Amino acid sequence: MEYISTRGQIKAVGFIDAVLMGLADDGGLLVPKQIPSVSAQTLKQWEQLTYSELALEIFSLYIDGEIPRDDLKQLVDDSYATFRDPEVTPVRRVHDQMHVLELFHGPTFAFKDIALQFLGNLYSYISRKNKSIIHILGATSGDTGASAIEGVRGKEGIRICILHPHQKVSKVQELQMTTVDDANVLNLSVHGTFDDCQRIIKELFADVDFKHRYHLRAINSINIARILAQTVYYFYAYFKLVRSGEQRQINFSVPTGNFGDIFAGYLGKKMGLPINRLILATNENNILERFVNEGIYEPGQFRGTYSPSMDIQVASNFERYLYYLYGEDASAISTLMNQFKTTGKIIIPSDKQRMVQGDFSAYGVKNQQSLDTISDYYARTNYLLDPHTACGVAAADQLAQEDEVTVTLATAHPAKFDEAIQLCNIKQTFPAPIEALFNKKQIQTIIGGTNEEITEQLVKFY
Template sequence: MQYVSTRGHSATPSFSEILLGGLAPDGGLYLPQQYPQVSGAELDQWRSLSYADLAYQVLRKFATDIPESDLKALAHKTYGADVYCNARSGDDASQITPLRTLEHKDGNKLVLQALSNGPTLAFKDMAMQLLGNLFEYALARKGAELNIVGATSGDTGSAAEYAMRGKQGIRVFMLSPHRKMSAFQTAQMFSLQDPNIFNIAVEGVFDDCQDIVKAISNDLDYKAAQKIGTVNSINWARVVAQVVYYFRGYLAATDSNDQKVSFTVPSGNFGNICAGHIARMMGLPIDKLVVATNENDVLDEFFRTGVYRVRKSAETYHTSSPSMDISKASNFERFVYDLLGRDSVRVKALFDKVENAGGFDLTGKPGSDGDEFASVIKYGFASGRSTHDDRLATIRFVQENYGITVDTHTADGIKVARENLTPGVTMIVLETALPAKFNETIREALGRDADRPAGFENIESLAQRFEVMPAQADRIKAYVAQHTGL
């Protein structure tokens, strides 16, 4: 497997080198030179596999520099039912990502794929638990250390910290927007006392945190001296891990490869749905990939109009689905690379324009930057938007009609999914998190608290350890250097 940068850097690193390095040296994101294809015969064989064995089969197409016996062992270490043990009533924990049918009438079928049975109650565990094991494995092979600098709008941070806590040779420095996560999300991260975990509350929004992480990754001398890696979805290994549950969802929802399904994905940073795009490019029979946004609707605007217009920090809304409070979708570059026929020169020019002018226009109108928006339809994308009132109404609707409590982000997904149903095609909504993580809104919608899994009853009362810092890359870099000992 050969990899390329979306911005044209000439080096072709291995999967393990990309795993530890994150961004390409030119600031681009890595993708396979060619997407590996999955045949109908393979899909038939995969229908009976456990989640761990399915993960191995998908991963082996990308991580070709890791011995297959080691890769299989890592998949089984990650996706054992003992790790994914927070199954709800009616779920089979051994299925890891079980499906639950919400609606099946008038030729429409709406299904929820549970992705939040991991240790931090969010879908980010699905990739992050694997990433932690891959990091530890790759570092042990090299006798090396890694200092991870990441950014989170809520769930990535806790998933990364729980996956990396206690891992040999790894420190985690996690940036989050100060006072802009839910109380549960904040406590889940800041209550960790492990000596290799450092929480930094940045005075700004998530996009400020993400910009700092990218600035650090693009300072190649500093990155090398401080042995910097990343766990954000700019890390290719994390996206690959997410590809697996698209295959799992499809195989569980269908009886034959002649059938298609669609997926609706709550999205802010485009990482989760980017994995769906990759699965589709590999040959998975996906009809539509529906992007569900909240009030921060940069992605919805693009898929409706062809204009990608990032918002300034002051224009980014703080919403009740805070993990999607993102106005600069870092993974979007991977899709644009494919949309532009893998023209790395144009991709670099467009994303330079994002930094300098705030966006680009692919409508083909006079003065635009291209006419590729007309080709978006062949990739199956659609989109929609959900507001606070919408998610309250959806949470109530799902509870009253199906007896299921969903979190705010999943509610955004269900609302948009119901607007994009196609008769005869099953629509799968990817669950984002358990509702306990956003209890303030659940109480507003239903007049009661969300149920909490055992062990999380009083998490907000635990002692917290974190540093508040301004949104300045130099200050963060100095703090990281001070605590790495390098």
Template sequence: MRYISTRGEAPALGFEDVLLTGLATDGGLYVPESLPHFSLEEIRSWRGLPYAELAYNVMYPFVEDAIPADDFRKMLDETYSVFTHQAVAPLVQLDTNEWVMELFRGPTLAFKDFALQLLGRLLDYVLEKRNQHVVIMGATSGDTGSAAIEGCRRCEHVDIFILHPHQRVSEVQRRQMTTVQGDNIHNIAVKGNFDDCQRMVKESFGNQSFLGGKTQLAAVNSINWARIMAQIVYYFQASLALGGPDRSMAFSVPTGNFGDIFAGYLAKKMGLPISQLVIATNRNDILHRFMSGNKYEQHQLEHTLSPSMDIMVSSNFERLLFDLHGRDGAAVKDLLERAAKGPVSIEDYRWKHARKLFDSDAVDDKTTCDTIREIYEQNEYMLDPHTAIGVRAARNCRRDSAVPMITLGTAHPAKFPDAISESGLSVKPQLPAHMADLFEREERYTVLDNNVSEVQGFIAKHWKNA
């Protein structure tokens, strides 16, 4: 399998190079040249498989040119053995034909573990084979950072630098990153917002001269194709558990960077019957404004009770735009260059094509808290604020009550105690046993100005062989 850039000018690469490259040299994102497609009969035959075996069936076509089957199976077994539920991604019923899929049973209590536990193993495998060392540079709005550190901290061929917006992630999210000890782990708190952090990462990938030619950057953000690939699997898992592929499914996905919901779009293209995908956002609603009114326009980023979605520049949206424009890289490049200067729209027929599958909703903090309280009163089941936004958007946008609606439960409520408290619940979410002492652990991080040169200088000075 070969991978091509969404902007059409970078060379096609194999899986290993895409894994290590992250952003294409033309500034685009890598996508497969073609997708595997599974028949309903083949999907049906996967019912009852353990999660790791299902993951192998869904993902192996993407990596088979680079990794022998037995090695990949071993990686997947190791990846999902650290999750705290035997089902790995269990379903919880909220109401008639309405479900939450718990994607927070991994070591850092967020859906990012599904991809980043695997990404760490993939990196170790490829870098060991190549006898190569890389510097991971990533930006986080809260959950990617801790999942990336946990997934990569044992990698012998990696130094990892994670940028997070200073004082704009929850305390639990921050401590999950900053209390992991290791000479190869560096946390940087940037005096800005997530978009500032993400911009620095993209700028640094575009010009890596600050590393002096001694190493290269590798990506852990969802610009890395391996992240998207791993997230496709749980759409198949949910469908198979609820009668698929013999009935269609609908999914509501809390999303800021569009990666998690783009994985659902790919699952549909690969043959899984999905009738609706709901983009669930908070006040930072650029995706909702586009999907509901065909207007892509950046507003001022706002701080909310759902900080992992406090994102205005949704990187993975470019991958959908590439498909909507008939995989015309030049058209995508032109559109995004214009979008950087002001509001843009796409041709009406392209937008209407997207609307056949996608709906969207934006949920404010008050409604988020109301939803947390309402679901708890109905079911004694506690949602984190991001999942609450997903549930509310699902209920507001649902097209057909006969189709199972599955909200992706993206994080454990204990990561967001402030939102739970503001919802008026008297019960407090408890951290799992393996994190019970989180607030007693020593923190280590560096606060830097919102300046790319300062951040690059820090990385150049502190990576292992600098």
């Protein structure tokens, strides 16, 4: 399997080189040269597989023998052995039309563990095989940082630096990152927003000389391995409902800010998974909702919300979707992204907007509405949603039809966002690993939000 850039200015590379490159050297995002097509017969054969078995089959399509199958199986098994539920991503029925896909049973209680446990082990495997140095650099709106750190902490040959927006993540998210006392981990708490952190990361990776000199590797969802890992649970949840006898059309409602999680579902659908509708749920930072409904992609005013992991204006995976929307025309994408850099917005023609609305439905959830959804579902079903999952549920309630069933992605355990849960007058019990965080010392460097300050820290660390 070869990987190419959405901007078309690099030679095709293999899977391992794509993982190591992260952001394409021409500033684009890497995508598979061809998306594998999965037949109805193969889908039927996959229905009974365990999560790890299914992950092995899907990864194999995209790795195409570049990693020996026995080695790949070991990577997959090791990655999902750390999860607290034997199903890895269990599906819970909340009511007749709503199921919740629980993606928070990994080490840091967030959906990012599903991709980052695998990517951390993959980086370690590559480092050993190639005898290479790997310096991971990432930005987080809350969950990616902790999951990435947990995936590589203490591993030989790997160092990791994570940027997070100072005092704009939940307390538990901050503690999960900053209480890790390992020499190969650096936490930078940056004055600014997640978009500022993400911009700095992309600009540093776009400096190809700097990237190569310091062996920088990506952990954010600009890394194609993240997307491939997240595609697996769409298949797993769909099969779970089919095995239960579900005959209605199946939607997925996805809380999203960076467009990675819902793009994974889009990729699964293009592979042949018969998803009915992908519902894109945003919070008040609703640039993606406006794009689907109005055909305009333009960052607005940043709003801090009770769902901080979705407090994102510029979605780093959006370019991958544009690439397919524009018929895999790399020159068109280069023009669009240059236009975005110059004018700060993208406006698509009406025929393209109709295509977008065929791919996605979208709904932006107001801040209070997310809390009301948490309270309502807890009162009616005794199921406690975190505020991000509540956005997905609220969007599904608004957009799903009577003849459909919806699987909402539960992206985090509610204990990670107790600030919001308390506002709903709900008292929850923290899992022991989260409770223990409050007695640990924090280790972080608070820093200004300029490229120069970040670069200085990186040079000292790496």
